[in-house]
Amino acid sequence: MNPIYTPIIIISVLVVVTLVVILIDRFLGGGGERKITINKDNVVTISGTETALNALTNNKIFLPSSCGGKATCGTCKFRLVDWHEPPKPTELPFLSKAEIEEGVRLSCQVKVESDISIEVPPSVLNVKPFFGKVIEVEQLTHDIRRVRFEMKEDFPFKPGQYLQIEVPGIETSRAYSIASDSKDLRHPEVIIRLVPGGVATKFIHKALMIGDTIKITGAFGDFFLQEESKRPVIMIAGGSGMAPIRSIIYKLMDQNMPRKATYFFGARTKKDLYYTDYFLDIAKMYPNFKYIPALSTPLPEDEWELDEGLITDVVRRHTEDLSGHEAYLCGSPGMIDACIKVLKEKGMPEEHIHFDKF
Ligand SMILES: Cc1cc2nc3c(=O)[nH]c(=O)nc-3n(C[C@H](O)[C@H](O)[C@H](O)COP(=O)(O)OP(=O)(O)OC[C@H]3O[C@@H](n4cnc5c(N)ncnc54)[C@H](O)[C@@H]3O)c2cc1C
Ligand code: FES
The missing domain is CATH 3.40.50.80 (Nucleotide-binding domain of ferredoxin-NADP reductase (FNR) module)
Incomplete structure (x- = not known):
């Protein structure tokens, strides 16, 4: 073989290998780009195969996720539009028959392996991260404490709703109901029971100190006072x-x-x-x-x-x-x-x- 062809052959082989890698990546779920279309008009582009919950969080769309993606809270629901792969067994305890038929899934259990279109409650799009400085800690019982935060900006919520606290270092969040007056937008309070062996509650009860600043998202939840109702x-x-x-x-x-x-x-x-x-x-x-x-x-x-x-x-x-x-x-x-x-x-x-x- 004429040595002049050697570099051409090597380059051709490299091009073919690269193309094959890209195709495998794209169709078998490697690290290619995928689009998530949210409520028809909001599109985020992600790369790599990650759960829909993580992909959305990384793009500053904060679905509730009070167990940190362990499929034990059922709060991270969204609807997959036109893509009705059956839910995993881990999701079934949290989904009604009607929800399954509508394509509702737990976003922490869905891997984004192709372009998808989803529906989330419009209020979720307004949820953003805040930073709360601990300004008061009160031990209420042997295993329950109240923590009061100071926010730099208003943190609006309805009485009954919850926020999520991110445990520093392990990037996992837990839900805590807001215990304070909804008129005071700068000082949300939580009341937290120490769970033996619990990751977040150990951090909150044993490590969190006055003066510390932690990441808080919210507010979430459809449990809140029906303010217009006249019922006892x-x-x-x-x-x-x-x-x-x-x-x-x-x-x-x-x-x-x-x-x-x-x-x-x-x-x-x-x-x-x-x-x-x-x-x-x-x-x-x-x-x-x-x-x-x-x-x-x-x-x-x-x-x-x-x-x-x-x-x-x-x-x-x-x-x-x-x-x-x-x-x-x-x-x-x-x-x-x-x-x-x-x-x-x-x-x-x-x-x-x-x-x-x-
Ligand atoms: C909407 C919502 C609102 C919440 N509001 C509050 C609140 O206001 N105050 C509050 O203290 N908690 C609240 N929780 C519970 C909270 O989110 C955490 O689940 C809880 O604090 C345990 O977190 P952890 O990281 O310490 O435990 P993990 O590390 O998640 O769990 C450790 C072990 O404890 C078990 N476990 C987890 N939670 C409990 C529990 N509650 N009782 C017994 N065993 C448990 C787990 O199965 C696991 O085996 C709320 C949860 C939800 C979904
Ligand atoms: S985050 Fe708790 S079930 Fe998905």
């Missing part, structure tokens, strides 16, 4: 579920408590109670407001003289026909499910029962 309100919470209810009560006080509102708070023993005197004092100031704290297993040394028993039994005892009421519930999944059953037994329509489980 039942509120039920346990543990750190106090957080969104506190914000809702601030709003009701702001409205001068125009409708009857009863707040049931369930705890095991006296050491799990907090803000008891605070809410009992509010009840003295507003005749329409009633506070009913209850202990399920009071200790003798608690010298507890108020309500005793499971919160479901306490609610049953203190209420009659609830068909004209609405409810706001926040606490563990087991507690919420049991309370919903009681409220329905008392005639409350399902569409008037609002809740956040965690």
Whole structure:
């Protein structure tokens, strides 16, 4: 072979290999460019194969993602338009039959391997990252603390909604209901229970200090006070579920408590109670407001003289026909499910029962 052809052959081989690599990359899910079209007219371009949740976050579109992408919260839903690959088994507990038929998926479980078109609630497009400086930390019980942040710009939210805190160093976020007055846009507060072995709560309880600044996104969530409603309100919470209810009560006080509102708070023993005197004092100031704290297993040394028993039994005892009421519930999944059953037994329509489980 004439040596003059050698470089030509080498270059040709290199060109063919490069083309093959590009094609594999494009069609078998390597690092090629892909487009995500959001709500028909907003397009972001990504490269590499990553989850839709990460791709959107990297492009400053913040879907809620309160478990940090572990498929345990179900908050990161979006709709895949014209692309009906069945959801993964990990998604099924969070999707209704109707949602599956409409193409709703958990964005943290969808890998972007080709161009896709998605629908998200328009409000999500307004969510942005904020930086909050810790200005107060208060230990409320042996395992619950309140943290107050100072924001450089307004952080608008509805009473009942939640924010997400990013744990520095591990780029994972967790959801925390906003516990403060929605009039104060510069100082959101959260109430956080230490979960044994928990990544975020260990950071918040053991490492976060006054003066630290952390990344916060929000506000998120469709659990919030129906401000225009005139229906009497039942509120039920346990543990750190106090957080969104506190914000809702601030709003009701702001409205001068125009409708009857009863707040049931369930705890095991006296050491799990907090803000008891605070809410009992509010009840003295507003005749329409009633506070009913209850202990399920009071200790003798608690010298507890108020309500005793499971919160479901306490609610049953203190209420009659609830068909004209609405409810706001926040606490563990087991507690919420049991309370919903009681409220329905008392005639409350399902569409008037609002809740956040965690
Ligand atoms: C909408 C929403 C609002 C929330 N608001 C609040 C709030 O106001 N205050 C608050 O304290 N928490 C709230 N949470 C829960 C919070 O987002 C975290 O899940 C929780 O703090 C645990 O995070 P972690 O990183 O410490 O635990 P992880 O590291 O995520 O979990 C560690 C271990 O604990 C288990 N675990 C996780 N969460 C719980 C739990 N709640 N109880 C028992 N075991 C658990 C996990 O399965 C895992 O085995 C909310 C959650 C949602 C979805
Ligand atoms: S982020 Fe929690 S399920 Fe997707």
